[in-house]
Amino acid sequence: MKTVCDFCKTEYTLDAAPTVPVKCAVCGHTWTVPPPPRRSPILVFIAALCALLAALVFAVAVLYQHRVTEIREKPLVAELSDVTMDSDENGVMHFVISGRVVNRSDQIYGVPGLVAISYDSNGNVVARQRFMPSATLLDAGDNVGFMHTLSVPVSNIDRIAVELETQGD
Ligand SMILES: [Zn+2]
Numbered sequence: 466m467k468t469v470c471d472f473c474k475t476e477y478t479l480d481a482a483p484t485v486p487v488k489c490a491v492c493g494h495t496w497t498v499p500p501p502p503r504r505s506p507i508l509v510f511i512a513a514l515c516a517l518l519a520a521l522v523f524a525v526a527v528l529y530q531h532r533v534t535e536i537r538e539k540p541l542v543a544e545l546s547d548v549t550m551d552s553d554e555n556g557v558m559h560f561v562i563s564g565r566v567v568n569r570s571d572q573i574y575g576v577p578g579l580v581a582i583s584y585d586s587n588g589n590v591v592a593r594q595r596f597m598p599s600a601t602l603l604d605a606g607d608n609v610g611f612m613h614t615l616s617v618p619v620s621n622i623d624r625i626a627v628e629l630e631t632q633g634d
Pocket of ligand 1: 470471472473474475489490491492493494
């Protein structure tokens with residue numbers, strides 16, 4: 466640490482703060498060297514807390530931005546919530562799928578058609594069936610249910626996915 470003579474301003478370098486008053490070698494002035502400032506544990510704690518909060522706010526902002534971008538790109542999502550079975554007039558079992566289309570955005574959207582995609586146990590597409598939900602328009606934050614019976618017999622299907630129909634379909 467450094468200390469300066471109050472009287473003649475001569476600078477001295479010390480290894481540690483002396484516990485007794487020091488005397489200037491140049492002018493003979495005597496003064497007491499104050500102990501070096503110590504970091505208060507409370508201040509260190511508060512600084513760490515601030516850093517943590519800043520990191521959290523940053524993380525939340527990144528997540529929020531991600532969510533905003535995601536909703537802008539996909540305002541509507543189709544959610545498959547239930548799969549049951551029903552037999553037709555010949556006694557063949559078919560899957561009945563139900564779920565909802567959710568408008569996650571803050572704008573009104575037209576509901577596109579839905580496509581139920583059936584896969585076999587090898588992951589190959591067995592069938593793609595287009596159907597419409599019961600509403601054609603969805604208000605912001607609203608959702609509409611759907612229910613549809615698949616044409617392919619149960620035994621041929623291993624997995625079912627429901628997607629919103631896009632321009633390419
Ligand atoms: Zn001095």
